[in-house]
Amino acid sequence: MTTGIELRNLRKLFEGHGHASWAVDGVDMTIGAGKFVTLLGPSGCGKTTTLRMIAGLEMPTSGQIFRDGQDITDQPVTDRDMRMVFQDFALFPNMTIEDNVAFGLRVKSKKGKYTEPQIQQRVAEFLDLVHLKDHAHKKPHQLSGGQKQRVSLARALVTDPKVVLFDEPLGSLDANLRKIMQLELIRLHRELGKTFIYVTHDQDEAMAMSDAIAVMSQGKVMQFGTPREIYDRPANRYVASFIGHAHIVDATVDSKQADSLSVRLRNGDRVGLRGKADAAPGSAVGLMLRAEDLAFADAATDTIGGRVVDSLYRGEYVEYVVALNGNSGVVHVHARTDLPPVAHGSAVALKVNPAKAHVVVH
Amino acid sequence: MTAMTTIERPVELKGTSIRSARAIERRRLLLWLVPPLAWFTVFMLIPYATLLYTSLGHVDDMRFIPGLSLDNFVRVFTVDPYLSVILKSARIGLMTAVFSSIVAYPLAFYLAFHVRTQRLKFLIYLLVIVPWWASYLVKAYAWKTILGSGGILNVGMQNLGLVHEPVRLFLYNEFSVDMTLTYIFTPFAVLSIYAQLERVPTSLIEAARNLGADGWMIFRRIILPISVPGVVAGAIITFSLAFGDFVAPVLVGGPDSVMISNVVINLLGVAFDWPMAAAIGLVIITLGLLLISASGWLEEKTQTRF
Ligand SMILES: Nc1ncnc2c1ncn2[C@@H]1O[C@H](COP(=O)(O)OP(=O)(O)OP(=O)(O)O)[C@@H](O)[C@H]1O
Ligand SMILES: [Mg+2]
Numbered sequence: 144m145t146t147g148i149e150l151r152n153l154r155k156l157f158e159g160h161g162h163a164s165w166a167v168d169g170v171d172m173t174i175g176a177g178k179f180v181t182l183l184g185p186s187g188c189g190k191t192t193t194l195r196m197i198a199g200l201e202m203p204t205s206g207q208i209f210r211d212g213q214d215i216t217d218q219p220v221t222d223r224d225m226r227m228v229f230q231d232f233a234l235f236p237n238m239t240i241e242d243n244v245a246f247g248l249r250v251k252s253k254k255g256k257y258t259e260p261q262i263q264q265r266v267a268e269f270l271d272l273v274h275l276k277d278h279a280h281k282k283p284h285q286l287s288g289g290q291k292q293r294v295s296l297a298r299a300l301v302t303d304p305k306v307v308l309f310d311e312p313l314g315s316l317d318a319n320l321r322k323i324m325q326l327e328l329i330r331l332h333r334e335l336g337k338t339f340i341y342v343t344h345d346q347d348e349a350m351a352m353s354d355a356i357a358v359m360s361q362g363k364v365m366q367f368g369t370p371r372e373i374y375d376r377p378a379n380r381y382v383a384s385f386i387g388h389a390h391i392v393d394a395t396v397d398s399k400q401a402d403s404l405s406v407r408l409r410n411g412d413r414v415g416l417r418g419k420a421d422a423a424p425g426s427a428v429g430l431m432l433r434a435e436d437l438a439f440a441d442a443a444t445d446t447i448g449g450r451v452v453d454s455l456y457r458g459e460y461v462e463y464v465v466a467l468n469g470n471s472g473v474v475h476v477h478a479r480t481d482l483p484p485v486a487h488g489s490a491v492a493l494k495v496n497p498a499k500a501h502v503v504v505h
Numbered sequence: 506m507t508a509m510t511t512i513e514r515p516v517e518l519k520g521t522s523i524r525s526a527r528a529i530e531r532r533r534l535l536l537w538l539v540p541p542l543a544w545f546t547v548f549m550l551i552p553y554a555t556l557l558y559t560s561l562g563h564v565d566d567m568r569f570i571p572g573l574s575l576d577n578f579v580r581v582f583t584v585d586p587y588l589s590v591i592l593k594s595a596r597i598g599l600m601t602a603v604f605s606s607i608v609a610y611p612l613a614f615y616l617a618f619h620v621r622t623q624r625l626k627f628l629i630y631l632l633v634i635v636p637w638w639a640s641y642l643v644k645a646y647a648w649k650t651i652l653g654s655g656g657i658l659n660v661g662m663q664n665l666g667l668v669h670e671p672v673r674l675f676l677y678n679e680f681s682v683d684m685t686l687t688y689i690f691t692p693f694a695v696l697s698i699y700a701q702l703e704r705v706p707t708s709l710i711e712a713a714r715n716l717g718a719d720g721w722m723i724f725r726r727i728i729l730p731i732s733v734p735g736v737v738a739g740a741i742i743t744f745s746l747a748f749g750d751f752v753a754p755v756l757v758g759g760p761d762s763v764m765i766s767n768v769v770i771n772l773l774g775v776a777f778d779w780p781m782a783a784a785i786g787l788v789i790i791t792l793g794l795l796l797i798s799a800s801g802w803l804e805e806k807t808q809t810r811f
Contacts, residue, residue: 181662198715200711200714200715220711220714220715221714221717221718221719222717225715226716227711227712227715229708229712230708230709231708233706233708233709233711233712234712235709235712235713235729236709236729236731236810236811237724237727237730237809238726246716246718246726247714247717250716250717250718250719250722251717260762284810284811298716301714302717376515440701
């Protein structure tokens, strides 16, 4: 028996106007109890649909959902004890903030769980938790976006659910507020120890907050791992190019040792890197090169050659765009701003950090 | 430099200052205002002024004598049966409004929340408004045959053995007027309530279900409060239409179910007491304005802001 949420070969077919498409196409995932797991992917990849199936708002076409080892696929949404934070907040416009937060408790109180004074006290406690004590008697339309966001958070958390589901909850907030709310969510997750399942298409947000990230594309999970695994060791070209600003250069495996290997670019330059790859010598792979893992080198040995075609001053660093020799690809390089600038058109040699370079097979 | 000149030039070249441009705008605006003002004058101002003028005079030997007397208005409130008929009309209007809301709400609710496909929605919507293509008289007559001694209601009850003789209770009384008017004006209530229910976002219902609420709680705590202004608006429309009706009382009403419009028609066509008719009209219009203001205030007050 596993604790937490388990998705088994979850699929969802949407039909309409004579055409049907799989919004979610075989998702397998185990989300440990108390973890912060993020579904990350571009628009339309099936994140919301997956989340809605977990919540019980959408019925899977096939596959199963387990919670703590129990099959809950057919359990009605009202019995699931998972709270969803909607992208548009979905606050009840006719009720005060207080009544919005109390709603889930009043539902339960019908079943004799809380008395009215207990409800009042709990609501006050949670409004305090999200710093909205002074707004208890306002209506939702009188609040700012960030405040509404926190009301919907309090409304979800006040009923003490084991699992909280978030559908792009920060999507409509400005950049500063987003940062603040991200920290707030991390704090709440740490303090409350609940399972958070979070949907976003913002990879920085996913990286910063999650214990694990599922990178999705076209209804499938392309990789499920910790932010570090996803960033440093992407499982395939899709994940590598989606996460961070990685450039993938075509290469062939040259030689392979126990924990290192050497690949050759199309122009013949060789790159050595640490780690394992699931590719035999001679097979074609993609070499993932990130700007921060490349540096200009003086000597031409153990480097790859190219020509500077563009440069961008970023404040923190200068970003050079380098076309590799022999049409082998384009990479970006970050250089310190106090170094003398490199002129456009200059031939340069690039050193690759062997610990960070990575090959992808698919 | 060149960019700057191109920005500044046009204003100078035209040789018109911003102020004169505004004056042109204002003149153009006046031109646009002429049709609505003309409409207002011809169809609102002049008729109401005429009505007031008429109501202040009196009739002597079938001839209109102009005057400045408030006698007619005093008579509306003191001479039988004017006030009592106004009150009865209001009661019939109120009953119609209440019955219409009760009949319309479930239908509007079903239309807004349970009809999934757009096509079916359109079809039901059409069925609601299609009776309006039939003449009012035909519909009122139809109720005569339904409620009458040989009507399906009586025949059905006789066949079921519930009664042995046709029941006269259904026809020629105030209740039959209420029924007929409810039938005829319910579509207005349906459309008004439906328009309001359509504003409830699906995500609200999903959020409530996610918080564990059952259907009844969602209805009572969320949908019903949000829909109140739609019910109010629908009730006002049906009330006003029923209040001013004069056909149903004649066709299906009893001898005593005369409504205020029938009285006015009699004053105009039979008694030739135009000033009295005008005074009743003005009283009703004033009451109507008060009612509309009150309901507007109530709608505003109960309207949910999203
Ligand atoms: N109710 C529906 N009926 C038909 N198709 C749907 C429905 N809901 C979603 N889809 C389709 O399923 C696919 C996945 O949708 P989903 O909403 O899960 O994407 P998403 O990853 O959440 O995207 P976004 O980041 O834009 O919110 C999309 O192609 C979408 O068009
Ligand atoms: Mg989505």
